[in-house]
Amino acid sequence: MQQMEGGEMFWFGYSTAPNAVVQQSQQQALLNKSNDDLRRKRPETTRPNHILLFTIINPFYPITVDVLHKICHPHGQVLRIVIFKKNGVQAMVEFDSLEAATRARENLNGADIYSGCCTLKIDYAKPEKL
Template identity: 75%
Template structure:
């Protein structure tokens, strides 16, 4: 369905993940930084992610809190990073990571 702006909206026909259903792994992670008491930069995110695999791209969003999209060169390193960093604090007692696979 054309939205009149040159794009297409097909939200009603998109598969939705129900609460409790597993996420579909992919090579891009969405990291939400909870309680960001210190500045979160591309360098900070790269430093915490690089030990899990080759990081191709990082984009930081600061609209509603702080979020980062991190693109790895494969699903395996993204999965390792998600498992290793989920719930971790970037700095002691703050900047806690909540990580999901990007949609």
């Protein structure tokens, strides 16, 4: 229980029930656990580009140019791949078109390269050329 500004009391607790009811000042709210993953829509921070920035989350296995090419190639022609270590493992993948890059981003963002690990977070890159 927490005291809010104005002296009102607010109780917030974790519940394993699928729909937990929280009450504040005679008002009820229904809370659900979130099942969101990286595929959820979020505001774009960069404009669409034919180069994508891949961030590999939990890179338990080695990520190579061949691995990235294998997962990206079905979505369009891959021109260049650059892998670097900054905040874990990141890579930039340059496609031959914006359409191919967009298709790859829509299909691969939030996916695991290997089951349970090496999760892909994909954003449009800032550079126009690699």
